[in-house]
Amino acid sequence: MSQSTETRTKLSIAEAFDSLMREPLPLRITAYDGSAAGPEDAPYRFHVATERGLSYLMSSPDPDLALGRAYVSGDLQLFGAHPGDPYEALKVLKHGIKFRRPTPAELVTLVRSLGISHLVPPPPPPEEAPSRVRRVFEGFRHSLSRDAEAISHHYDVSNRFYEMVLGPSMTYTCAVFPHEGATLEEAQAAKYDLVARKLDLRSGQRLLDLGCGWGGMVRHAAREYGVKALGVTLSRQQAEWAQEEIKRQGLDDLAEVRHLDYRLVGEGSFDAVSSIGLTEHIGVRNYASYFGFVKDKLKPEGRLLNHCITRANSYQSTRTGEFIDRYVFPDGELAAPGRLVSAVHDAGFEVHDVENIRVHYARTLAGWCANLEANWDECVAEVGENTCRVWGLYMAGSRLAFERNEIQLHHILAAKVTDDGSNGFPLRPTW
Template identity: 45%
Template sequence: MTTHKGHAARLAQALSVVLDTEELPLRLRAWDGSEAGPEGAPVLEFRSRRALRRILWSPGQLGLSRAYVAGDIDSPGDIFAAFTALSSAGKFAEPGPFRRLTAREMWTLLRTAVRLGALGPNPAPPPEEAKVVKKGRLHSRRRDSAAISHHYDVGNDFYALVLGQSMVYSCAVWPDGSYGTESPESGNRLAAGLEEAQEAKLDLVCRKLGLRPGMRVLDVGCGWGSFALHAAGKYGATVVGITLSTEQANLARKRAAEAGLTERVDIRVQDYRDIGDGPFDAISSIGMSEHVGREQTPAYAAALFSLLRPGGRLLNHAISWNAGPTRPDPDSFIPRYVFPDGEMISLGEMVAALEGTGFEVLDVEALRRHYALTLRAWVSRLEANWDHAVKLASLGRARVWRLYMASSALGFEGGLTGVNQVLVQRPGGDEPPLRRTAWL
């Protein structure tokens, strides 16, 4: 380890304590210009004493996240390289909540803060931190609506900048693995192919559901209406799309009108538990069930079962937690800043809930690597339009999305998280095809 005299060496010691690692795989740069750590390693920059103070008050992922969102910590250069190095160290390399520091470790951290003049009151969290956490009964209609609003009602223009013209906020389906992830240029190639990959995903869902002209389809968590428009425009379906986001609904309706599909696309601000005008011939749920919660998943499956006609299919497209039986840490970055009350469950739990309701499983397709590529494309679009993104939302919001999407990409690449399309059918009605060639 190469060091220069100054604060960086003490910061490296403090961060090693927090991460429970003997040697950091990063090069630290302190606010006084000093550096410590391996030459040539990705740089993590502490821009002020307040960064250390945040970590002292919340010694774990939350403190580090608050410091990054607030701009007290930065990672100049390739963010994926910095996060890859950080995720290999100590506590970031282990799934689940951070281990609480021992009294001895806290004393070491406190002593470092004293020596660096970083003691002081707990800094206020960045304004982008969710206000709905721990308020009201978990997954009540009111709390779910507030949680969805926190994430999705941040400006349609901001999302358009990140997602592109498709306005699809879920995993795309890529034709092959030739894009690579070895350089920033690969992100540019991914961004260029994003629209085609999202079109392929929407079409794949329509084929799996067996859509035909005149079918009545429910799109649960319809977002900005992309699947509804595709199903109505390309397959002649009549679609009811529901979302809890007013901003999403307004844009989805506008897009339907511009496409001349108002007669076949009905967009509602509505909870899936309040739908009373079934049955439907098919149901899509793309990137929505992560908001439902583990305890509510069986009731979610039962509700959708009751809304399908006999023989109707449901496609549930959802992120899964692959790293073992661990509960989410409410004081980690994702629930505090990105998806309040969101909860990833395993693929096995989801399939068990669907089968327990009475569904027959027709097909399961894992798309883990596809989501890693999708996230890298979104990061590339965000970074290429950074100044505009900051104007549309805020500097803190742009930093939240950069941190969230880059770290999520690494989670999918490392196998901690997956994403799966589970196709099921309500018994009765037409028999499914003998083989999956009907939708390949």
């Protein structure tokens, strides 16, 4: 700006945002007061549509939560990108928006210009979960009751909504694309088969799938390998859908999905355990007890395949950001792969293979966003526009994070070794 905010008596909303930039805006910003900033021919435009939106942006100390609230509520509008897949616009934001810290005098001018009343936070959108502090009243973090509430918040949305976003596989975990031209459905089937091969599943064996979702791994193991498979999930809607699909496919004699906390599984002596996308929900401090539980459920020489999102390094916080915690995965935690490998190893397993498939998750998320965009009107009719905006924002943002190596996805394959050191593995991998 040619004139600093110290010498200005009042700034418009757009001018206020522009004054906080270290570099010229790469997009257009407009506001309900008629102000505008940024290039007129920019491919994307953010519009602060209401005073409530301005209050969301000014009142939260966390920028991601502030932007998320305003966007989810519809008070911050994005033009130039579909809300089902705002990926390209987020790339511009990520690469081009560089805030600077205002001086105390500038801060006073900004607050006076925009109104001190906007520092009072409005009620959050109804899609937002309570804060971590308030969730204490729902039980201790990762207690049975609080975990059930956290899972229900995200997964008990609408099975029809998930069918439209995830596609026919109803698989809400990272796919594995066998080649460049593979479809999302082919990649999800390839993922399940890769897990099955790593576990060396064979007819007549027993598989326990922890956090089974809609039962994709359970059905694949039963249908393709003749395995007797039990899956458990904390989502009642997932369990009901999975059981109906098992019956529809005629797999009742081999496959079962229960609405049950994994800690309450009574059976044991399984040949294999798959944990696909559950570890993110159990809490880092519970790794020891979790992998100890898994080991106790396995036969000697039984195998574990743990599939989960991980941090790119050990220096990042294990807690997710405020937007993800409030709108997507309450109480979710992520650790670096080394921490997970150590936890598996220290539980008494022998770790045999670690594979990073993060680039596959970026592609998976692109497929889900494309599905949401293609089915937008029906999705909005099913769960409401606010919820659909949450999904578009978080999936596109997650895609960008995987592409930028900010988060990763690891498979950890391990075996329960016998007392005499036998692990049941051949000399070289077969998968």
